[in-house]
Structures are given as structure tokens and as C-alpha cells.
Amino acid sequence: MNYRHSFHAGNSADVVKHGLLIALVRALQQKQGALTLIDTHAGCGLYDLQGDQAQRTGESAQGVVRAFADHNPLLDDYRAAVNAVNGAADVGAAPRLYPGSPRILAQLLRPQDGLILNEKHPEDIRALRSAMRGTAAAVHQRDAYEFWLAMLPTRTPRGVVLVDPPYEQTDERARVADTLAAAHRKWAHGVTVIWFPLKDRATHVRWKDRLRRLGIPKFLAVEHWLYDADQPDIYNGAGLFIVNPPYAFTQALPPLLEALRAALAPEGHRGVIAADWLNT
Template sequence: MNYRHAYHAGNFSDVHKHAVLALILAHLVRKPAPIAYFDTHAGIGAYDLGSIQAEKTGEWRGGIGRVLAAAAPPEALAPYLAVVRDLNPEGGLRFYPGSPAVAAALTRPGDRLALCELHPEDAAELRRAFAAERRAAIHAADGYGALKALLPPPERRGLVLIDPPFEVTDEFARMREGLRQALKRWATGVYALWYPIKARAPVERFLADLAMLGLPKTLVAELMIRGGDDPARLNGCAMAVVNPPFTLEPALQTLLPWLAGVLAPGEGSGRVEWLVEEPTPR
């Protein structure tokens, strides 16, 4: 529980994660029926990019800073950019939305948010940030364990974001087991699993292990900012989306190459691949 996301808010991996998250949510709210959103590692909700922590690393400058400065962003980026701009109504860039803020902005009054955060200080700050939000329940608990109690939701539709800090060496195994348990309770939910890419071999083992769960349709959206296979560096990140909306793949086919070109000109790459493909879209 030592990880504090304030040092990394708005970096390239946040841009990737939250842009994909926004696309999924934008699709889910098209239908009138309410949805439930579950966040297993919620953080504090939103971040001040002028804070000591954010300024110490300056990672946001190579992430959301570059994206906002770029010309002609693709339409697929519109839901995400709208959230960022709404959080900075006076213009410029001072505040950055974490996943709970993205979800709160893109869902409706009849939808519901369940936000889990284990770090006691971050959980307390998250609770303060969402004190006036009646749709949100804050759980100061391990997100994997909380899913066992929270699923299936009465809404029957919705999204689970699994986004751990990868502080422990067996996080891939924990994520796989958390997904396995969750699918037993709610097989039709949309699950978005974010993970870092350092060395390639652990990632390939993780994806192979996921496929062995007998998953429904599953899409992998990957963004790399550099080549190489260095386990000591964050070379990229990816999101595995179980039961993805049928609109997600074509949107990502345009979004990821654009992000790669803006965030890592000449070195970045983006790709979308099916880990498990079914003939009939949802």
C-alpha cells in the first residue's frame, strides 16, 4: 500500500487507460437501462497537477499535456477530453480526473458507482471527494475481495475496472484470479483489466493464462511508447476488455495509433487484437 498515484497522474498510461474507459462508458449509457460501475483500485478520484507530488515527476507533461497540445484529435478521444476539460472550466490544465471522476462524469443520475480503495489515506480523501455524490459508495477495502460481495449487481449491466498498482510480484496472478471469481458471479459484465508492460514474457504468460479461463469475447488494446524488453522500465501498457462493446474495436483502431504518434513520436505503437473472438458481437 505504498503506491501513491499522485506522482503519476496524467501520464501516458493514464491517458490510455482513461480514454479506453471513457469509450466503454459512453457506449454503455446509450441504452436507457441503468448501469453499475465498479472500481477495484480507485485512488483519490482526481488529482491536482500543481501538487508537490505531480510536479516532482512531471509525468503528466508527457501524457495529457501532449494530448491537449496536439492538433485534430480523433473523435474516439472526445468523451475523455470532455471530462478533462470539464474539470478545468477556466481553461488550461490544473486538475486531472482519475477513473472515479471519469466514471462519475460519464454516467447518469440513475447509474451507480462502487469505488474501492485500500490505502487508508487515499480512501479517506476519496470519501471526501465523493461526499455529495449519492450515487457513489466508497469501500475502504481490497478491490478483489470487495467484488465477491458486490457482484452481481441488481442493474445487470455495467463495467468493472481492475487497475491495481502492481506493487506485488504476483499481481498478474491476483488479477487473473479476481477476474475468474468475478465472472462466476457476473458473466455478462464488461471487465477492463489494465496492466503495465515492462518485459514482454510476463505479459504473454498473463494473456495465455487469461485465455485458459474460457473467457467470452475479449479484446486487448496495447500502447507502447518505446521498444525493447527492459523489466526495469515502463515501456507501455494495455487494457484487456472482457465482453467489450461492439463499438470499441473500430474506435481503438483509430485512437491507439494517434496516441502513439502524439505520446511517443517515431517510437510509439498501438495495436488492437482479439484474445478471444466470437462470431456474434454483443
């Protein structure tokens, strides 16, 4: 599956990913200690939803546009993060610009926190550097998996690593699993967030089994299935694996997940979004 960010900006997967990422970082920031936030596959950082690549798929209509049409206050933090890159005049309107994870993470930084970004794609790294100009982010252009391990352990006692691959390569899941195992040996207490698309349920079950065999405790799987029955050969949803999610985050998760499910349910479908521990 090819999942280059610019073609899918603001879709339902982004709404879930960014809604949960904001809640996760905010939960960690209930403690004053500094955080290092790391994004291994940062993409362009900022996307024009009326640009050619986003318009070619039109996926934002089923994602951020639905989230903006919904009035559940549990989505207010997500909507505020999107509004922040669109200007006060556009508040309440369907957004023109969509912030990728780097711009969202930059908004969440406190003075004591740090942000380190990585993107290997030559076009995207140029866009990322432009999008992050004026922020405190450090930007790298390296192999994502080498970069992931090189950044660990973080300089601050606490940190979050976001791993958001395009899943273009057939061995992408294997590289994620192998690097996660090595990263956990170096940084067992750290928080790691791994995004994944859901297309083939059998493939996903096999990958979950592989990750389960790593024996990592406190390993949460959040899965968002858009349709009431699997749709063959198309995108069926997405989710996050989260290692060491903080207690404040997991306690507040059920109502947030329900708010996301309700806002993003396609016409004629209820959909399912659920969180389960891999190793219990």
C-alpha cells in the same frame, strides 16, 4: 512495480486508460438500460499535477499535456473530462488538476446509473471521500479483490468493473487472474476492464497466456508500447484487458487507438498501440 496513482497521474497510461474508458461507457450508454460502474482500486479520485508527488515524476508532461497539445477531435471527449475538473477559465490550457477514474466515471453517470468505488489505502481513502463529495458515488474501504467478488452480480442488468491495481505485490497478477476467473463464473455477461503496466515483455506474455487459459470468450487485449524497441528496466507502456466489450466500442476502436498513439509517441519513436482478441 510500484504504481501508486498519485505519482503517475496524467501520464500516458492514464490518457489511454481514461480515453478508452470514456468510449467504452459511452458505447454501453447507447442503450437506455441502467449501468452499475464499479472501481475496485479507486485511488484519490483527483490529483494536483503541480503537487509534490506528481512533480516528483513529471510524467504528465508525456501524457495529458501531449493530449492537450494535440488537435485530433477523437480526443475531445477525453480533454472535456479533464477540463471539467479545472473550470471554464482553464479550458485550452494545460490542466492543473487531473481526474482519476472515479471522477471521470461520475461525469458519465446518467440518472439511472450507479457508481461504487473502493480504496483500501488509508491516506487515499480520505482523499477519495473528499474528491467525491457531492457526487452520487458510494465509497468503500475494503480489500479490492474481496470487494470485486462481493459486488457481483451487479444490481442492474448491465455493469462495468474497472480493476486498476498498483502492482506493488509480486502476486498481484495471480490475484487478478484468480479473481477474474471467479468473477466470470458469477457474472459471465458483465464488462470487466483490467489495467496493466508494460515493463518486461516476457512477463506480460506469460500473464496473457495464463489469462487465455481461463477460456473466457470476448476477451480483448489493448497494448500501448511507447518505444520502437523495448527499453530495459523502465516503464514501456500500459494497456487494458476488456471482457465483453460492446460491439459499438470495438467498431470505433481503431481510429481512437491511432489518435492516442500519435498524440503520445515519445520524441524519436512512433510507438505501437494495438487491440487483439485473446481467444480467437
